[in-house]
Amino acid sequence: SYELTQPPSVSVSPGQTARITCSGDALPKQYAYWYQQKPGQAPVLVIYKDSERPSGIPERFSGSSSGTTVTLTISGVQAEDEADYYCQSADSSGANWVFGGGTKLTVL
């Protein structure tokens, strides 16, 4: 079955830039989406269609795509950004959705 691969953890200091990657063979064909999940809460969509930001999401969140890897970038990281981040996409058929394994962002 199709898989998306994320690093288990990323650590940054406040004010620095955090980059979280997600790799998958179908990413050149399928859009990627990013969710933020804080402990005990439901996920929140922060990026859709590779690089679009839903209303209400701070501008410091951005997304990009290059080949089989997509990247979530958080510029000027704040303590409140500490959370788990999940990428989501679809397999090459587009019919089956899949989540990555998640990345824990720690703000030092």
Add this chain to the structure above:
Amino acid sequence: QITLKESGPTLVKPTQTLTLTCTFSGFSLSTSGVGVGWIRQPPGKALEWLALIYWNDDKRYSPSLKSRLTITKDTSKNQVVLTMTNMDPVDTATYYCAHTIVAYDAFDIWGQGTMVTVSS
């Protein structure tokens, strides 16, 4: 304002069938482009997509769980129901339902989730 809320048993026994209901407001599942999906998350683990149903009754299932899942909608009641057969302790998780639209193709609004424990 779109809201979704999951309901169902908190405890099921192994081999039993789980039935979860997602009751929503603020949108209609008869509107073109709209869908509702189910996602689960075992304690301390990653999200896992389970199933998705669209306004036109198009249904999608996780390939690894397809044989155990059924998703249906009741447009008049604003509900989506997920059934999962032959429950096992590894199915212990928080189960979420979420709204999607074709324009996003992602889950833009989520319910609060409901914890289901599988144990004898």
